[in-house]
Amino acid sequence: QKEVEQNSGPLSVPEGAIASLNCTYSDRGSQSFFWYRQYSGKSPELIMSIYSNGDKEDGRFTAQLNKASQYVSLLIRDSQPSDSATYLCAVNPTNDYKLSFGAGTTVTVRA
Amino acid sequence: EAQVTQNPRYLITVTGKKLTVTCSQNMNHEYMSWYRQDPGLGLRQIYYSMNVEVTDKGDVPEGYKVSRKEKRNFPLILESPSPNQTSLYFCASKTGTGANTGELFFGEGSRLTVL
Numbered sequence: 534q535k536e537v538e539q540n541s542g543p544l545s546v547p548e549g550a551i552a553s554l555n556c557t558y559s560d561r562g563s564q565s566f567f568w569y570r571q572y573s574g575k576s577p578e579l580i581m582s583i584y585s586n587g588d589k590e591d592g593r594f595t596a597q598l599n600k601a602s603q604y605v606s607l608l609i610r611d612s613q614p615s616d617s618a619t620y621l622c623a624v625n626p627t628n629d630y631k632l633s634f635g636a637g638t639t640v641t642v643r644a
Numbered sequence: 645e646a647q648v649t650q651n652p653r654y655l656i657t658v659t660g661k662k663l664t665v666t667c668s669q670n671m672n673h674e675y676m677s678w679y680r681q682d683p684g685l686g687l688r689q690i691y692y693s694m695n696v697e698v699t700d701k702g703d704v705p706e707g708y709k710v711s712r713k714e715k716r717n718f719p720l721i722l723e724s725p726s727p728n729q730t731s732l733y734f735c736a737s738k739t740g741t742g743a744n745t746g747e748l749f750f751g752e753g754s755r756l757t758v759l
Contacts, residue, residue, distance in 0.1 A: 576750035636686035
């Protein structure tokens, strides 16, 4: 089983809609969770971090964490064409300094 | 400007010819790491370093070497490259070495092709 798994894409949403991205992880003791955005041909950039159960909102982005279900999600509200990118879920496993990344979900926002 | 700089950005080489990809950061970060990115596999960690002279293996260290003689530099060495090391490589750094310490900053990537 992979440490971090993301729903397979690509995900196509119309402009203005909500894009929903899901991520599950295998290490129950993981404490830190991150969403990175990667535009084609570019390096990943951090858009959200979440450490405790519940929702965390930042502008049009909302991260949701449920440690009991080992599940973290990212919602993008009012999707814009500029949101078209690959979104990477990353998790810090227990007592480990590395970040384990999922394979990514590619989102396309169509005008 | 705060940044992580990798060189070269693009390289085509042949099997067995030793090469080094340099990485330098100007943010005084303790933690540095190398990842490779392959289609469908995401980012996989090769090696990481928590400080000068402290390095450790990531998930896919075979065929690679690293060194951390200075805080700012973390070169990736391929002693005898093989075609399965054709990939997109990212160097990254962050402040602190704990799990919740800081954003991971990535370099622009180095696309390596081994023929």
